Amino acid sequence: YGMRRHAELEGSSGLSSVGSDPYPFFRVEGPGIHEVAVGPVHAGIIEPGHFRFQCQGETILHLEIQLGYQHRAVEALLMRSSPTRRLAITETIAGDTSVAHATAYCMVLEALSGVTPPPLADEIRGIGLELERLANHVGDLGALCNDVGYLPGASWFGRLRGDFLNMSLEICGSRFGRGLLIPGGVRSYMPGHRREALLRRLQIAETDLCHIAEVTFQSPAVVSRFEGTGVVSQALAETLGLVGVAARASGCDRDVRRDHPFGVFGKLGLQTEKASSGGVMARAEIRRRESEASIQIVRQRVNALSDGLIRTPLGPSRSHSVAVALVEGWRGEVAHMAATDENGQWVLYKIVDPSFHNWPGLAMAMRGGQISDFPLCNKSFNLSYAGHDL
Secondary structure (H helix, E strand, O other), rough: OOOOOOOOOOOOOOOOOOOOOOOOHHHHHHHHOEEEOOOOOOOOOOOOEEEEEEEOOOOOEEEEEEOOOOOOHHHHHHHHHHHHHHHHHOOOHHHHHHHHHHHHHHOOOOOHHOOOOOOHHHHHHHHHHHHHHHHHHHHHHHHHHHHOOOOHHHHHHHHHHHHHHHHHHHHHHOOOOOOOEEEEOOOOOOOOHHHHHHHHHHHHHHHHHHHHHHOOOHHHHHHHHHHHOOOOHHHHHHEEEEEEEHHHHHHHHHHHOHHHHHHHHHHHOOOOOOOOOOOOOHHHHHHHHHHHHHHHHHHHHHHOOOOOOOEOOOOOOOOOOEEEEEEEOOOOOOEEEEEOOOOOOOEEEEEHHHHHHHHHHHHHHHHOOOOHHHHHHHHHOOOOOHHOOO
């Protein structure tokens, strides 16, 4: 019960009592039907989740995904934590989306207090968000290559992921962007020598990325496995409400950076990358094109940096108010909402990670597919268990 702030612990063990009846999974019955259960403990070092396949031979008729093993009651924890701890908590909602969640949290506080961050802070926040997008998109491309046995691509993209993580390390001291933001602005300024070093590393990474991507996407071994696998139609994506890469790969034209511009993105004139086939190839291609675009954005914003304030002090939050923040994280739309009482104190804090919208997309993408394609299709979505479970 994530929002039960004052729940009493039951029993001497400190654990709440739960029913003993097994979870009622959906079942398909008929000749040749069999069931395959995967997880929540997996072979790799990954988050826990349970996947229940109803199959006929190797063909998947239905996939049911059971989540919740990563539930930490994050929303309740934020409500009862001191304001000085809340930013650190939001940075760990989904460990690979630290900057996006921290940005949304800071935007909520700034809206409630009527504060606008300085332009320089918005520039640095934008750089942090795009570096986070680069590291994860490139890392996903490497993981997809690994899943189809294309080891040169896995090695190349894996090394590039490290390069982009190290760029985040240079600007804030954390490879995952933690500590970059603070309500009202950012913690630290980027002096000239750091900007020059970042631009040099970015140029090298761009050259490598273009070459590696061209070779990978021309490989018959890659193309034959990517094309036609895990397809989600545009109509289905719209019905399910998919967001981010998964939505744009199915032809849905949505991107918070353009549709609800925030910070520096309001002046970029961003062009949304989208595809139409809706399969693994489309999701990989979107990552490739967005990575190339993010490099251009980072270069442009670093060159635009100038001297100035990096933080505006926050005032007290308004009473009887609601603030909503939308941020385009690398997976898709990150949403945070806070509501205050007559004293300006929180009475509700709500978080929606993009994975909450997109897990049903993975289940539908597998219908009619081969069970051997599940690891590849799963990685093409690369959703967060912790972000969903909160």
